[in-house]
Amino acid sequence: MTRRLLFGNEAFCEGLIAAGVRFYAGYPITPATEVAEAMSRRMPEIGGTYVQMEDELSSVSAIMGASGAGVKSATASAGPGMALLQNELGQAIVAEVPAVLVNVQRAGPGIGNATQSGQMEVMQARYGPNGECPAVAIAPSTVEEAFWLSVKAVNLSERLRTVVIVLGEGLLGLQRAVVDLPNYDEIEQEERPRPTVAPNDFRGIYTTDDPAGIPPMADFGSGYKSVINTVGIQPIGGGDGSVRGQDLTDQDFTIRRLHQKILSRKDEITFTDPYMLDDAEIVYIAFGTQALSARVAAEEARAAGIKAGVLRLITIWPFPDEAVRAACERARAVIVPEMNLGQARMLITNALAGTGVLVEGINHVDSTFITPDEILAKTEEVRTCH
Amino acid sequence: MSLIEQFDAPRPPSRDKKPTNRPDPMTPIDELADVYADVPDKHFRYCPGCGLGMAQSALMRAFHRLDLDITQVATAGGSGCYSIMAHYFKSGHVHGSHGRGCAVATGIKMARPELKVLTLQGDGDLLAIGGNHFIHAARRNIDITVICFNNFGFGDTGGQFAPTTPLNSVTETSQQGMPEPAFDACKLAIGAGASFVARTTVAHPVHMTRVLAEAIDWKGFAFVEILQHCHVLWGRRNGMPEAIDMMNFYRDESAFNTPQVPEEERFGTPVYSEDGEQKVNFILGVLHKEERPEFTEEYAKLRAKATADAESRAGA
Amino acid sequence: MTKRTFTVDISEKRCRSCAVCWEICHTDVLSFEPPLNKAIVVDIDACTGCRLCEWLCPDWAIIVRDLGVAKAEAAE
Numbered sequence: 001m002t003r004r005l006l007f008g009n010e011a012f013c014e015g016l017i018a019a020g021v022r023f024y025a026g027y028p029i030t031p032a033t034e035v036a037e038a039m040s041r042r043m044p045e046i047g048g049t050y051v052q053m054e055d056e057l058s059s060v061s062a063i064m065g066a067s068g069a070g071v072k073s074a075t076a077s078a079g080p081g082m083a084l085l086q087n088e089l090g091q092a093i094v095a096e097v098p099a100v101l102v103n104v105q106r107a108g109p110g111i112g113n114a115t116q117s118g119q120m121e122v123m124q125a126r127y128g129p130n131g132e133c134p135a136v137a138i139a140p141s142t143v144e145e146a147f148w149l150s151v152k153a154v155n156l157s158e159r160l161r162t163v164v165i166v167l168g169e170g171l172l173g174l175q176r177a178v179v180d181l182p183n184y185d186e187i188e189q190e191e192r193p194r195p196t197v198a199p200n201d202f203r204g205i206y207t208t209d210d211p212a213g214i215p216p217m218a219d220f221g222s223g224y225k226s227v228i229n230t231v232g233i234q235p236i237g238g239g240d241g242s243v244r245g246q247d248l249t250d251q252d253f254t255i256r257r258l259h260q261k262i263l264s265r266k267d268e269i270t271f272t273d274p275y276m277l278d279d280a281e282i283v284y285i286a287f288g289t290q291a292l293s294a295r296v297a298a299e300e301a302r303a304a305g306i307k308a309g310v311l312r313l314i315t316i317w318p319f320p321d322e323a324v325r326a327a328c329e330r331a332r333a334v335i336v337p338e339m340n341l342g343q344a345r346m347l348i349t350n351a352l353a354g355t356g357v358l359v360e361g362i363n364h365v366d367s368t369f370i371t372p373d374e375i376l377a378k379t380e381e382v383r384t385c386h
Numbered sequence: 387m388s389l390i391e392q393f394d395a396p397r398p399p400s401r402d403k404k405p406t407n408r409p410d411p412m413t414p415i416d417e418l419a420d421v422y423a424d425v426p427d428k429h430f431r432y433c434p435g436c437g438l439g440m441a442q443s444a445l446m447r448a449f450h451r452l453d454l455d456i457t458q459v460a461t462a463g464g465s466g467c468y469s470i471m472a473h474y475f476k477s478g479h480v481h482g483s484h485g486r487g488c489a490v491a492t493g494i495k496m497a498r499p500e501l502k503v504l505t506l507q508g509d510g511d512l513l514a515i516g517g518n519h520f521i522h523a524a525r526r527n528i529d530i531t532v533i534c535f536n537n538f539g540f541g542d543t544g545g546q547f548a549p550t551t552p553l554n555s556v557t558e559t560s561q562q563g564m565p566e567p568a569f570d571a572c573k574l575a576i577g578a579g580a581s582f583v584a585r586t587t588v589a590h591p592v593h594m595t596r597v598l599a600e601a602i603d604w605k606g607f608a609f610v611e612i613l614q615h616c617h618v619l620w621g622r623r624n625g626m627p628e629a630i631d632m633m634n635f636y637r638d639e640s641a642f643n644t645p646q647v648p649e650e651e652r653f654g655t656p657v658y659s660e661d662g663e664q665k666v667n668f669i670l671g672v673l674h675k676e677e678r679p680e681f682t683e684e685y686a687k688l689r690a691k692a693t694a695d696a697e698s699r700a701g702a
Numbered sequence: 703m704t705k706r707t708f709t710v711d712i713s714e715k716r717c718r719s720c721a722v723c724w725e726i727c728h729t730d731v732l733s734f735e736p737p738l739n740k741a742i743v744v745d746i747d748a749c750t751g752c753r754l755c756e757w758l759c760p761d762w763a764i765i766v767r768d769l770g771v772a773k774a775e776a777a778e
Contacts, residue, residue, distance in 0.1 A: 023497050044692035049496045049685065054522040058489030061482055061519075065462060065493030068480055069501065073493070091483045199457075220460040220478035220494060221501045225424070227473060228480040231465070242473050242481065243426050389762055395711035398767060414765050415756055425762070432760060435720025439760020447757070591757045629760075630725040 002181045008143045008172040009034035009076075011179060012102050013042060015150025016074045018184040021100070022048035023073040025062035027055055027081065030114040031170035032104035035076035056081040060088035060101070067097045068228045070219030072154060076102035078170070079112055082121060082128070089163060090129020094232035094258065096206070096217070098157040098192050100150070102166045104173040107367050116367035117170035119288055122343035125165050126317045134259045135317040136160065136269060139167040139287045143177035149314070155190040156269060160262060161214050167316055169339075171289045171369070192217050199223050207238030211253065212260040232258075263318055270320045273312035274327060276302065280309025282379055283331045285324065285348055287313040290337045290370050297375035306379060313344070321351040328357050333382045337362040337370040358386055387427045389419040409450050415443065422446050422456050423474055431470045435629030437588040437614030441535055442471050444591055444612075445506075448598035449475075459502045462490035464516070466508040467541040467616075485516030488523035491530045499682040503530045504602065510540040510548035513571055517549075524578035524607050528681040531601050531608045534571060537616035545619030556623040571611050576674045581606035583674040587613040587636040590670065597672065606680045613640075613668060636668070643671030707769045708751045710743045716763035717741050723755035723764060731755075 006014065012035050016024075024043055026036035036052070043050040049066075053059040056077050063073035077085060082103050092099060105121050107113040121128075125137040136156060140146040146168060153164040195202050195216040202224045208215040215238075218224035227240055233251045234241040241250065262269070273291075276298055277283065284294035291312040301308035311327040313320060328334060334357055336345040345361040352359060362370050362378050390397050397416065419425050423446060432438045449456065459477035463469050464484040472479040480490045487505035495503040505512075512520055512534045523530060539557050540546045546559040550571060554563040575583045582604040586594040594612060601608035615621055615632030626632045710731060719739040724732040729748040732741055732755060741755075741764070749766075756766045 023493070025493060041692075044685075044689040045696040047689065047693060049689070051492060051496055053489060053492070054518050057483075058486060058492075058519050058522070061486035061489035062493030062496070064482060065480055065490035065495075066497035067493075068478070069460070069494045069497040071497040073497070087483055088486065095480075095482075218478075219498075221458050221498055223457050225457075225476050226478045228482070230480075230482050240424075240473055242470055243424070243431075390765075392715055393711050393713040393765065395709070395765070398709075398769075412751075412753065412768060414767055415762055416765050419762065429716065429718065430761060434718035434760070435722055436760050439762070440722075440758050443757055443759070443762065588758075591754065595757075629720045629722050633722065633726075 001183065004179055004181055005176055006143060006179050007034055008146045008168065008175050009104065010038045011143045011146040012076065012150045012166065012168065013038035014181060015147040016100060016154060017042060017046065018182070018187045019072070019151040019154030020189040021072045021074045021154055022046070023063065023066040023071045024048070024075060025051045025053050025059040025066070025073070026075050027053055027059050027077070029078045029081040031106055031117070031173045032076040032078040032081070032102065034173065035102060035104070056085040057088050060085045060092060063099045064088070064092050064095070064097050064228065067099050068220055068226065070222070072098070072158070074100040074102065074154070076104060078104045079106045079108050079114065080110070082124065086128040090131065090133045091230035092163045093129065093133050095228045095230045096161040096215070097163070097228060098161050099163045100153045100157050100166060101163055102150070102168055104168040104170055106170045107365070113367060115170070117339065118365070118367060119169060119290065119339040120343070121167065122316060122340065125167060132255050132259070134162070134262050135165065136162055136262060137165040137167050137317040138271065138314055139316050140172065141288055141291045141312065143172065143175060144179045146172060147179055147181065151187055155188070158190045158192045160265065161192055161217060162262065167288065169288050194218060195224055199225070203238030204234070204240055206234035209237045211257055212264040213257060214261050266318055269315060269318070270323060271314035272320055272323045273314060275310040275312065277309040277311060277327050279307050279330060280327070281307040281330060281332050282382065283309050283311055283328050283334045284375060285311045285313065285327070285334055285336050285344070286338065287316060287344060290339060293370050293372050293375060294337060297372035297379070300372060300376060301379055306383070308379065319347050319351070324348055324351040325355070328352060328355065331357050333358040333360065333386065335360050335362065335375060335378050335382065337375055339364045339367065339370070341365060358382065387425065388416070389423070389425045390416040409453050411447070411451065413450060418446050418450050422449050422476055424476055425474065430474065432467065433618045435617060436467070437537065437616070438468055438471060438535060440588040440591065441594065441612050441614050442474065444594040444598055445533070447595045448602055451595065451599040452603055454502060458500070459504065460494050461504045461506050462487040462494065463506040464511040465542065466511050468506055468508045468535040472506050485511050485514070486519060487511065487516060488519035488530070488532060492523055492526070492528055495528055495530050495682060496685065499529070502602065505530060505532045507532065507534055508541065509534055509536040509538070509550045509571070513549045521574070521578040524575050524580040524609065526681040527579055527581050527607045527678045529605055529607070531604070531610065533598070534609070534611045535614045536571070536611055537614050538620045539616065541616050541619055545616070545623070555620065557620065572609070572673050575609040579607070579678070580609045580674065581676050581678045582608035582672070584609070584672045585611045585613070585668065585670050587640060587668065587670065588615060589633040589636040593670065600672065606678055640668035640670050643669050643673055706751060708746070708749045709767045709769060710746060710749060710755070711765045711767070712741050712743065713763045714740050716761045718761055720760060722758050722760070726754050726758060
């Protein structure tokens with residue numbers, strides 16, 4: 001155990017390293033730059049590689065190559081950089097290349113306010129790339145959690161053969177806190193499934209006819225022919241789609257399998273932090289840094305006799321509909337404090353459709369923290385008007 | 387199905403070959419295909435007569451000439467007519483997004499420097515959308531071989547012009563004649579820091595094989611521009627509708643980079659126009675060769691020092 | 703006189719009539735057969751084994767094999 005004073009961005013870096021990341025390709029962008037700076041220092045120290053690429057597109061492309069070569073890889077970006085790399089992100093997801101992408105969210109849209117924070121890429125994390133692209137995204141609320149969720153992100157990316165997004169925020173990335181770092185040798189590291197058949201019998205890294213299957217992936221240079229194919233549409237049961245051709249049945253199967261391989265495992269990848277929900281009539285549903293205010297507000301509400309509770313969302317995608325419904329079983333109203341115009345609120349409203357639960361939001365787009373007082377004021381408003 | 391199974395003729399018994407430590411350049415293509423290629427049961431996905439098929443043969447012969455272990459080769463490229471070529475080899479491949487081949491290759495090579503890493507990219511992919519990554523991979527002098535199949539345009543989307551399309555030529559997006567001048571990819575590569583630069587054409591198969599082998603063997607960033615005809619799109623619209631027409635064009639309009647070529651012409655501006663009539667002038671050969679520190683080796687030194695410093699800090 | 707001899711095998715299935723091989727052959731070993739105009743061997747004795755046809759065929763539809771000098775001598 002080592003006690004360190006770390007920036008959130010450094011905590012992301014250490015978590016990725018602890019989980020076995022040994023390749024980082026990145027590009028400077030506020031407020032994610034420190035992840036690259038920390039990686040540039042740490043990667044060569046531990047036998048890894050840091051490459052500063054010429055933009056975000058090449059960063060994601062480089063980690064696609066490195067991961068294909070069998071090395072766990074990651075990159076980080078923010079705001080305009082995240083918008084730029086959506087193409088390569090979607091391609092890496094459809095090509096089923098394990099990797100981690102840290103989004104240190106900042107105020108947008110456009111160039112926005114680089115040094116100010118936000119929570120504005122909730123929907124982008126799921127709907128950013130073109131086509132029906134699945135997503136796994138997890139959001140830390142503290143610097144310590146930034147470390148542990150980065151570990152989890154790497155492991156999930158290997159288990160599911162996908163790109164996992166860590167939804168950070170500028171407020172978190174540039175916040176310093178004391179973290180007790182574990183001994184990295186004790187961290188469990190998961191590995192992508194690798195083929196066991198003879199190389200001549202190997203039909204490619206998309207070989208499966210299981211509608212929720214995760215096919216084995218071979219490293220370059222391991223004796224198997226591995227073709228990482230961002231075309232994505234692959235024949236059912238294996239073979240090279242680009243050579244054999246694919247039909248519309250293959251297309252349907254591929255797209256659905258990409259989603260099912262994640263959704264069928266939703267139980268093992270849905271992480272939430274419920275607090276005082278057993279009898280909660282007012283539920284605060286929040287994520288990231290704003291969940292801290294929600295927790296304080298709930299405690300103060302309880303002290304004032306209001307049955308408040310908090311559902312902190314850690315997994316954002318696939319969106320934990322069931323957890324939301326379970327948390328609101330006795331709820332009359334839900335308040336969603338977020339630093340955007342209501343992205344999580346939209347998803348929560350959808351999850352609670354037909355239940356009669358009122359869903360209200362507190363929406364800051366001025367990059368200021370939503371305070372417990374504001375949440376309490378909103379609680380009062382909700383209770384008196386409804 | 388192997389290549390020989392698609393022929394009616396049986397394979398004759400092996401003849402006694404003279405013992406040699408060099409791969410036999412006269413090895414028949416089916417024997418090469420058994421070792422290096424994954425031949426589909428049906429045609430290659432190129433148009434009949436396409437220069438890509440010829441370049442593919444040369445690449446396979448270059449692998450053979452270097453006696454490469456194909457399982458230790460990894461390639462990267464985007465989508466286009468050329469993109470299927472990598473699938474026809476037994477090497478590992480990343481069929482990535484358009485233009486990012488050099489970036490993907492950088493990632494593969496930095497992660498596993500012992501692999502032989504190539505990019506197989508079209509002219510539009512490499513020089514339009516991929517131009518930036520090309521420049522920086524060359525600047526780093528990372529040990530990859532970038533092969534550009536230059537067919538004067540974006541073939542797979544129907545023949546629109548690209549940064550290498552000769553001025554005034556007719557394409558799908560320049561029916562009145564291409565209004566933009568082309569640039570010389572080889573000059574660009576040299577300017578960006580490439581340590582090995584060469585140009586060849588599919589009408590020069592012996593030269594093409596040799597240059598590819600030399601480039602793949604080169605330690606550092608090696609760039610090979612292969613002028614490879616698209617007679618179906620560019621050729622047909624510019625008076626050269628058959629494969630042989632364009633191959634004659636390459637033969638007639640190119641010259642080898644010998645001392646007789648004046649210094650200022652040595653790089654070969656690929657296009658100029660006189661009186662509205664297009665004339666092109668390709669200079670072939672190894673245009674630049676200069677040993678420079680190679681990136682993965684330099685980074686390994688950096689890594690060794692960083693590791694040693696960290697260990698001594700920990701020990702202190 | 704010793705002369706090396708060669709076989710030139712053409713796969714009718716793979717040939718797609720691009721005409722490069724019979725145009726490029728400098729000793730007129732090859733021609734084409736209507737109506738599909740696939741490549742055929744018309745004068746194998748003229749073959750010098752240069753392999754340009756095999757090396758340039760974009761469909762890998764031609765295989766040239768060197769039968770060696772001994773076979774030619776045996777034939778005499």
